[in-house]
Amino acid sequence: MKWGFLLATLIAFGVQGEERHALVIGNAAYTAPEPPLRNPVNDAREISAALKSVGFEVRLALDADHAAMRRAIRAFEDTLRRKGGVAFFYFAGHGLQVEGRNYLVPIGARLQREDQALARAVDATELVQRLRETGSRLNIVILDACRNNPLTKQPYAARGGSGEGLAPVRPASGTLVAFAAEPGHVVGDGTADRGLYAKHLARTLRVPGLPLEQVFKRVREAVEQESRGRQVPVEFSTLTGSDFYFLPR
Amino acid sequence: MADAEFEDLLFAYAAGSLDAAARARVEAALDADPELRRRLRWYEAVCDGMVARLPQPPSLPSPDVIVAAARAARRNAPRGFFAWLAGPALRPAAALAALLIVAQAAIIAGLVGERAAQEPVRALTPGAQSADGAVVFVVAFDPQATEADIRALLLKAGGTIIDGPRQLGDYRISVPANRADYAKSLFEESGIAEYVRAEEAAK
Numbered sequence: 001m002k003w004g005f006l007l008a009t010l011i012a013f014g015v016q017g018e019e020r021h022a023l024v025i026g027n028a029a030y031t032a033p034e035p036p037l038r039n040p041v042n043d044a045r046e047i048s049a050a051l052k053s054v055g056f057e058v059r060l061a062l063d064a065d066h067a068a069m070r071r072a073i074r075a076f077e078d079t080l081r082r083k084g085g086v087a088f089f090y091f092a093g094h095g096l097q098v099e100g101r102n103y104l105v106p107i108g109a110r111l112q113r114e115d116q117a118l119a120r121a122v123d124a125t126e127l128v129q130r131l132r133e134t135g136s137r138l139n140i141v142i143l144d145a146c147r148n149n150p151l152t153k154q155p156y157a158a159r160g161g162s163g164e165g166l167a168p169v170r171p172a173s174g175t176l177v178a179f180a181a182e183p184g185h186v187v188g189d190g191t192a193d194r195g196l197y198a199k200h201l202a203r204t205l206r207v208p209g210l211p212l213e214q215v216f217k218r219v220r221e222a223v224e225q226e227s228r229g230r231q232v233p234v235e236f237s238t239l240t241g242s243d244f245y246f247l248p249r
Numbered sequence: 250m251a252d253a254e255f256e257d258l259l260f261a262y263a264a265g266s267l268d269a270a271a272r273a274r275v276e277a278a279l280d281a282d283p284e285l286r287r288r289l290r291w292y293e294a295v296c297d298g299m300v301a302r303l304p305q306p307p308s309l310p311s312p313d314v315i316v317a318a319a320r321a322a323r324r325n326a327p328r329g330f331f332a333w334l335a336g337p338a339l340r341p342a343a344a345l346a347a348l349l350i351v352a353q354a355a356i357i358a359g360l361v362g363e364r365a366a367q368e369p370v371r372a373l374t375p376g377a378q379s380a381d382g383a384v385v386f387v388v389a390f391d392p393q394a395t396e397a398d399i400r401a402l403l404l405k406a407g408g409t410i411i412d413g414p415r416q417l418g419d420y421r422i423s424v425p426a427n428r429a430d431y432a433k434s435l436f437e438e439s440g441i442a443e444y445v446r447a448e449e450a451a452k
Binding site for chain 2: 118119123130
């Protein structure tokens with residue numbers, strides 16, 4: 001067992017010989033008016049374990065409120081500024097779009113109106129830009145947050161052009177942004193103890209010899225098949241240059 | 250009455266140097282015109298030496314221009330308003346206004362000197378230093394921090410906001426290089442900044 005772990009670590013550490021850093025956030029214990037979720041904490045743990053197995057140094061934040069999310073994001077950015085390399089950000093929890101921008105909802109946000117998202121949630125669009133500004137070589141941003149907008153049942157939710165699911169993005173260069181479902185669509189919280197997208201992503205990124213884009217294609221196929229076409233993950237990419245492998249052959 | 254002439258009258262009113270009849274005329278005009286009342290407040294501030302506390306309306310002359318004009322008028326035109334301004338009735342008020350302006354300039358110069366003398370000259374490394382020798386910090390303030398708290402901290406640090414806030418509350422603040430260490434300590438120990446970082450120089 002020990003030797004197996006050591007071997008995995010050595011393999012992972014040697015993968016492509018560059019720094020790999022991840023911030024993984026799973027928010028489940030929401031309080032009213034945001035409905036609690038069942039799976040994001042499990043999903044975050046599973047993704048975290050998968051990333052560690054392929055050589056990422058992972059910072060895991062569970063049930064993070066706004067202050068905890070701010071701290072985690074800034075610490076992550078500081079690491080990237082110091083060490084560079086590959087950045088991987090994963091968020092599972094409630095997300096919503098307001099006027100074309102996507103917001104990640106912290107625990108305790110208590111959003112009564114959409115405009116409160118600006119101060120009480122984290123702007124994923126800006127987050128992508130911030131990661132780019134750290135100077136990291138490659139940024140992979142996963143928003144497993146396409147659950148139902150907690151505000152869409154409110155009478156004022158339709159204002160501002162907002163709706164269900166997340167809004168499409170135009171990532172900064174050197175960035176791949178992946179959604180667990182198509183923009184404007186929502187995913188269920190899952191009926192088991194983990195979400196469909198996280199399950200397949202954690203499994204697929206450990207497959208040796210798959211370039212990054214292939215990983216997401218396989219995840220899409222698996223999720224679409226298992227959900228019988230109800231959930232179709234998508235990616236927005238501005239990646240160029242040589243392929244990135246979570247685990248080379 | 251011509252506008253310029255009434256402007257002179259308004260200034261004299263602010264200086265408290267009009268007779269009862271002229272005062273009544275000015276007050277009637279003030280009752281009818283809010284813009285006139287705004288200009289009166291500016292002249293009153295000039296007379297009270299409180300110019301620094303008010304934003305100067307762009308359409309009005311600064312106090313030193315007024316005094317210079319008064320002096321020039323006294324030299325070149327013995328008749329008219331400026332002669333009257335320089336006459337026995339208004340000479341004390343004009344002198345007081347000039348004195349207040351000089352005193353104010355002296356106080357400002359003193360404050361600037363004091364600020365510069367507060368901290369020894371030290372360089373901060375590493376940090377982005379702009380062409381004008383300023384160091385840029387990224388500072389995120391606690392969401393509960395008040396505008397007054399932030400303003401007081403910036404004044405003490407000698408910092409100027411050059412960008413922000415971003416969505417997570419980050420500001421970019423420029424500080425003179427010789428105050429960078431001092432400003433960094435101030436930010437870190439302020440209790441209202443949850444994140445402080447000297448921005449790296451561009452590579």
